[in-house]
Amino acid sequence: MQKISAPWEIERKLVIKAEEETNPRFGHKPYERPFQEYIKFGIINLDKPAGPSSHEVTAWVKRILSLKRAGHGGTLEA
């Protein structure tokens, strides 16, 4: 079988097509977002414990942080 590279094994390089400055009046660098916004656009690298389902764990995070919405990146089931 042919070897397929994992997404984390692929090396890419950024190439420039045109240059332009960004206006500091609009938007924020992700790490410099105001706190409320930072949380709203945030994601946690969570270590799922054994036992509860992915959905239950996500619901707990939602409750702990008193959020309106939370979702996970791919159910952890075998």
Add this chain to the structure above:
Amino acid sequence: MTGILPTALEEATKGVQALLLTGKEYVCIMRLHSQVSEDRVKAVLGEFHGTIYQRPPIRASVKRRLRTRKIYYSNLLETNGRNVLFKVGCEAGTYIRKLCYDFGEALGCGAHMQELRRTRAGPFVEDEGLVTLHDVSYMFAQWQESGDESLLRKFIYPMEKSFELLPKIYIRDSAVDSLCHGANLAAPGVLSLDTKMRPNDAVAVFTQKGEVVALSKALATSEEILKMDHGLVAKTRRVLMPRGVYPRMWRGGL
């Protein structure tokens, strides 16, 4: 089953789709149904890479029809009697429980999955900012008491982290809001882009400040886009930035 479960908050929920595109890695203990030599286990595990066919197991959350999944690598780490510890890098949606069963068939002895831990989900790995539920509740309580937001900022990543492994296109400020309204990306809006992009690849469109705007589908290769002075370069699949963050520079139909 334990391990990496990236959990998106509020608006970031829209972006978890990106994590289904950039692979998973697991460490698994498989139990063989009879003793097999380590060399043979090693050889069979090593054979499982490339595109495999897999029918989801009986207890599965998806429709049980035969589908293909990509296996990037599967390596033996250790054996102990009939227990086999191995590592596998694979496409999202690969059932490891089924993979163990198939290893058992290939070995001729039969096997089942004993224990599983996910060690990677796309860009999220174990030795970088991994937190437990206890950590989350502790740090939230600390923040409530002290009002020090740096605690929460430390363990919560910006949603842009989810897009780290996808090829990226950086665009002009003037192109941002049109994408937020669902428009496709045209060549003049592009400032820079990653190499190795091919048509139909999933790509992430970013502002120059590094904010993710949309998840799109490339319509040309990196080399082609670099030379284009007009025409569409990426079709918008999922808008991630709210409208109105950047000014509206385009003329609407009204």
